[in-house]
Amino acid sequence: MPSNSDYNAMMRQWAILNALPKRPPGITAQALQGKLADLGFNVTQRTIQRDLNDLFRLFQFKCNEKGKPFGWYWEPGTSVSVPGLSIAEALSLHLIRDYLKPLLPNAILSSIQPQFQQAEETLKTLQSTNPFASWQDKVCYVAPSLNMLPPAINEPVLDTVQTALLKDRQLEINYQGINDQDSRALTLHPLGMIQRGAVNYLVATAFQYQDVRLYALHRIQSANILEASRGYKPEPSEFF
DNA sequence: CGTATCAATAGCTAACTTGT
DNA sequence: ACAAGTTAGCTATTGATACG
Numbered sequence: 001m002p003s004n005s006d007y008n009a010m011m012r013q014w015a016i017l018n019a020l021p022k023r024p025p026g027i028t029a030q031a032l033q034g035k036l037a038d039l040g041f042n043v044t045q046r047t048i049q050r051d052l053n054d055l056f057r058l059f060q061f062k063c064n065e066k067g068k069p070f071g072w073y074w075e076p077g078t079s080v081s082v083p084g085l086s087i088a089e090a091l092s093l094h095l096i097r098d099y100l101k102p103l104l105p106n107a108i109l110s111s112i113q114p115q116f117q118q119a120e121e122t123l124k125t126l127q128s129t130n131p132f133a134s135w136q137d138k139v140c141y142v143a144p145s146l147n148m149l150p151p152a153i154n155e156p157v158l159d160t161v162q163t164a165l166l167k168d169r170q171l172e173i174n175y176q177g178i179n180d181q182d183s184r185a186l187t188l189h190p191l192g193m194i195q196r197g198a199v200n201y202l203v204a205t206a207f208q209y210q211d212v213r214l215y216a217l218h219r220i221q222s223a224n225i226l227e228a229s230r231g232y233k234p235e236p237s238e239f240f
Numbered sequence: 241c242g243t244a245t246c247a248a249t250a251g252c253t254a255a256c257t258t259g260t
Numbered sequence: 261a262c263a264a265g266t267t268a269g270c271t272a273t274t275g276a277t278a279c280g
Contacts, residue, residue, distance in 0.1 A: 029248085044268060049249065070249080 012036060013051050015086065020061055026071025087132050093119035094136055102153060102200040102217065103193055105162045151199065151218035160223040161202055165190045170228045171204070174221040183221045189230040193217075205231075 019035045021027055027035075029048045036048065052072055056063060061074045097116050101109065123133045157173075164171040171190050176183040188204040191212065195201075201214040208231075 045248090046250090046269080047267060050267085053250090 013055055016048070016051055016055065017061075018086065020072055020074050022074045026062070026073030028071060032072070087122070090119040090122040091132055091136065094123055099195070102158065103195055105166055106159045151216075153200065153217045154220065154222075157220050157223045158217060160225060161190065161193075161217065161220070164223075164225045164230075165193065165202075167225070168230045170226040170230055171223055172226055173215070173223045175215060176219050176221055178219070186215075187226070188215070191230075 015036055016032060019027065019032055029045050029052060032052075033045045033048050052063075055061070061072060063070050063072055093116055097119075123136060161171065161173075163169075169190075171188045173186050173188060174183040175186050186206050188202070188206055190202060190204045192203040193200060194203055194214065200217045202217060202220070203212060203214060205212055
C-alpha cells in the first residue's frame with residue numbers, strides 16, 4: 001500500500017506528463033508550477049524541476065536547453081497514455097454520477113461502474129493533500145422543488161423502460177397517476193426520458209394517440225416490453 | 241569587448257513525514 | 261526510536277542580456 005505522499009507525488013508527476021505540450025518550444029517549469037497549482041498541487045518550482053528531471057529519464061520527452069528557461073515537450077509522435085483518473089476526471093465523474101444515473105441505460109452504467117469506483121478511491125486518497133478532492137463535500141445539487149429527496153424508482157422498472165427506449169419497442173405499464181385510486185394499464189410508445197428537478201419522466205405517446213405525455217418513473221408500478229415496435233414518433237425537438 | 245545584473249538550474253542540507 | 265524518503269530553502273553556477 002503506497003503512502004499518501006507517494007500517491008500525491010505520483011499524481012503530481014502524472015499531471016506533469018499530461019500537461020506537457022506535444023511540440024516545441026515546450027512548457028517551462030514555472031508555467032508547469034502554475035498549471036499544477038490550478039489542479040491543487042501546491043509545490044515549489046524546485047520540486048517541479050526535480051520531477052521533470054526524474055521523468056526525463058523514464059519517458060520520451062524533450063528538454064529544450066538551448067534557451068532559458070528550459071522548455072519541456074513530448075517528442076513528436078509520442079505522448080503518454082496511462083489508464084487512470086486525473087483529479088479533474090475523478091471529481092467530474094463523482095459529481096455527475098448521481099444526476100446522470102437515471103438517464104443512463106443500466107448496461108452503460110454498470111460498464112463504467114469501475115470508473116466511478118476508481119473516482120471515489122482517487123478522491124478519498126487525495127482528500128488530505130489536494131483541496132479539490134474535498135470539493136464534492138462543498139457543493140450540492142438541489143432540485144428546484146420543495147421535495148428535495150428524489151422519489152424512489154423501482155430498479156427493474158427503470159431497466160425495462162430503458163431497454164424499451166433503447167430498442168424502440170412498445171411498453172405495457174401499470175401506472176398510478178397522481179389523482180388515481182388504483183393503477184391502470186397503459187400501452188406506451190416510449191420517446192425519451194427527461195429529468196426535471198428531482199423527478200425523472202418517461203416521454204411517450206399512449207395507445208393510438210399522438211399527443212406526447214410525461215409519465216413519472218416513480219409512479220410506474222410495473223413494466224413489460226412488448227414485441228411490437230414503437231409506432232408514431234415525432235421529432236425530438238417536438239417533445240423535449 | 242568586458243562587466244554587471246538577472247533569471248534559471250542544480251547541488252546540498254535540514255526539517256518533516258512515513259514505515260518498520 | 262530509527263531509517264528512509266520527500267520537500268523546501270539556501271546557495272553556487274551558468275547563461276542571456278544590457279550597458280558603458
